[in-house]
Amino acid sequence: MLRLPCPFxxxxxxxxxxxRGDATVVRPGAGAGLDEFNAYVYERANPxxxxxEWWLHAAGCRRLLKVERDTLxxxxxxxxxxATDGGH
Amino acid sequence: xxxxxxxxxSAATAVRTKSGHYSFWRLLREGxxxxxxxxxxxxxxxxxxxxxxxxxxxxxxxxxxxYYLASHFGIxxxxxxxxxxxxxxxxxxNTTIVRSNYFQPANIRFYEYSLKLWEGLERExxxxxxxxxxxxxxxxxxxxxxxxxxxxxxxxxxxGVDAEAVTREGVKSLVxxxxxDNGRYPVLGGFLQPxxxxxxxxxVAWGYARGxxxxxxxxxxxxxxxxxxxxxxxxxxxxxxxxxxxADIVCLxxxxxxxxxxxxxxxxxxxxxxxxxxxxxxxxxxxxDVVLTYGAGHFYVSQSDKGGLVFGGAIDGYNTYGQRGTxxxxxxxxxxxxxxxxxxxxxxxxxxWGGIMDMxxxxxxxxxxxxxxxxxxxxxxxxxxxxxxxxxxMTTAYLVAHGSPHPLATHLDLGRFAAGRPIDxxxxxxxxxxx
Numbered sequence: 001m002l003r004l005p006c007p008f009x010x011x012x013x014x015x016x017x018x019x020r021g022d023a024t025v026v027r028p029g030a031g032a033g034l035d036e037f038n039a040y041v042y043e044r045a046n047p048x049x050x051x052x053e054w055w056l057h058a059a060g061c062r063r064l065l066k067v068e069r070d071t072l073x074x075x076x077x078x079x080x081x082x083a084t085d086g087g088h
Numbered sequence: 089x090x091x092x093x094x095x096x097x098s099a100a101t102a103v104r105t106k107s108g109h110y111s112f113w114r115l116l117r118e119g120x121x122x123x124x125x126x127x128x129x130x131x132x133x134x135x136x137x138x139x140x141x142x143x144x145x146x147x148x149x150x151x152x153x154x155y156y157l158a159s160h161f162g163i164x165x166x167x168x169x170x171x172x173x174x175x176x177x178x179x180x181x182n183t184t185i186v187r188s189n190y191f192q193p194a195n196i197r198f199y200e201y202s203l204k205l206w207e208g209l210e211r212e213x214x215x216x217x218x219x220x221x222x223x224x225x226x227x228x229x230x231x232x233x234x235x236x237x238x239x240x241x242x243x244x245x246x247x248g249v250d251a252e253a254v255t256r257e258g259v260k261s262l263v264x265x266x267x268x269d270n271g272r273y274p275v276l277g278g279f280l281q282p283x284x285x286x287x288x289x290x291x292v293a294w295g296y297a298r299g300x301x302x303x304x305x306x307x308x309x310x311x312x313x314x315x316x317x318x319x320x321x322x323x324x325x326x327x328x329x330x331x332x333x334x335a336d337i338v339c340l341x342x343x344x345x346x347x348x349x350x351x352x353x354x355x356x357x358x359x360x361x362x363x364x365x366x367x368x369x370x371x372x373x374x375x376x377d378v379v380l381t382y383g384a385g386h387f388y389v390s391q392s393d394k395g396g397l398v399f400g401g402a403i404d405g406y407n408t409y410g411q412r413g414t415x416x417x418x419x420x421x422x423x424x425x426x427x428x429x430x431x432x433x434x435x436x437x438x439x440x441w442g443g444i445m446d447m448x449x450x451x452x453x454x455x456x457x458x459x460x461x462x463x464x465x466x467x468x469x470x471x472x473x474x475x476x477x478x479x480x481x482m483t484t485a486y487l488v489a490h491g492s493p494h495p496l497a498t499h500l501d502l503g504r505f506a507a508g509r510p511i512d513x514x515x516x517x518x519x520x521x522x523x
Binding site for chain 2: 013
């Protein structure tokens with residue numbers, strides 16, 4: 001069981017959250033070409049180690065959180081609210 | 089359609105390990121002579137500085153690619169390099185199910201080809217892989233689900249693949265343990281592929297390794313790839329923990345780690361790595377002689393020849409390279425299991441494990457050239473790689489040998505994502521969690 005420290009609700013079980021994927025990809029502007037959109041929609045770094053990712057606290061505060069987590073050890077280094085970061 | 093050359097070019101290649109033909113008479117003879125005549129089934133090779141083809145990954149797809157390259161395409165200057173011992177990755181960490189009950193015609197043809205190769209595999213390899221066509225039974229619990237399965241079964245039958253509708257009573261007679269009227273999701277019926285079943289997974293790795301090794305392929309264990317050397321957009325070989333191996337063609341068959349290996353060549357793939365868990369119970373007397381799939385949750389189960397119930401669920405749902413998994417999925421799978429088969433509620437689980445999967449962005453595999461010339465990718469298997477080992481190996485070998493995709497695998501190219509034609513296998517949209 002992963003335990004994510006939500007900055008609004010405190011530490012909660014992973015079952016309260018919904019994983020929303022890689023938080024490092026950035027949507028290109030409307031004038032971007034096929035390659036940029038292909039990279040945004042499909043291509044991922046998929047690292048072994050530290051990964052920056054979105055988690056939605058679906059059964060809690062409903063806030064979108066940006067989490068830094070190690071994909072091998074599952075250690076969580078930081079959890080911040082998406083809004084403070086200018087994200088989605 | 090028979091895209092495989094009918095006369096294998098293997099006759100020209102030297103047999104070198106001489107593990108000998110396996111047969112009843114051999115068994116009898118060795119039994120009478122104190123088992124002194126057995127020899128290792130395959131050679132543990134040391135790396136040479138250069139090969140025509142280097143295959144990274146000594147699992148199911150890597151070994152089968154090597155075998156078919158040597159046996160069907162006459163290419164024996166091949167090395168299979170593996171980080172640990174062969175067969176201990178996903179080929180040894182799955183639930184051993186084979187079937188071809190897919191929805192999209194291109195996928196049905198590909199997996200049916202694989203099932204046909206499974207049917208002849210033991211004769212071809214002279215190796216007992218315990219191919220058991222006990223049938224795969226998918227249950228449905230709503231009328232909409234029945235319609236979807238009926239459509240899938242009809243699609244299969246149009247292509248000459250076996251699929252049958254099974255009534256509620258039929259389900260009960262196939263699986264007497266089942267609680268048809270379970271309070272949560274009563275079973276309305278099922279969809280059976282009689283030729284589906286299970287295969288002894290370790291024997292698949294060993295059998296292909298033996299066949300490849302006998303035909304001259306070097307199988308190099310404990311040889312971790314640390315870099316892919318390429319220049320001017322063309323692959324030159326692989327850096328490994330045992331030195332540099334030059335190669336005209338490098339083929340990646342490392343599902344779970346495809347992104348990392350492709351990253352060494354500067355590529356980003358449409359893949360994320362996720363863990364899929366599986367469990368096995370203590371041994372029971374025979375209680376289940378089909379592969380059973382619950383339609384209202386994550387649970388599928390078969391009984392191994394040793395008697396244990398082997399079962400699994402869905403991926404945990406977040407990127408991970410940890411081969412273990414966490415408990416929420418275990419709880420979900422166990423809940424589904426006792427809903428469907430309440431009589432098993434007190435059976436003890438002996439072991440649990442996780443395998444890490446290449447989850448591709450449309451839920452279908454990738455067998456393809458890459459933007460780096462000479463670098464070929466076999467990956468993106470999601471959680472359906474085991475059943476595809478024979479066809480995956482054959483079509484990858486075809487791509488290596490001919491430089492163009494096998495007719496049954498043209499739809500699995502890497503370029504499909506950018507081209508806007510991802511594969512919508514389930515008819516509900518090309519989602520990355522599917523298989």
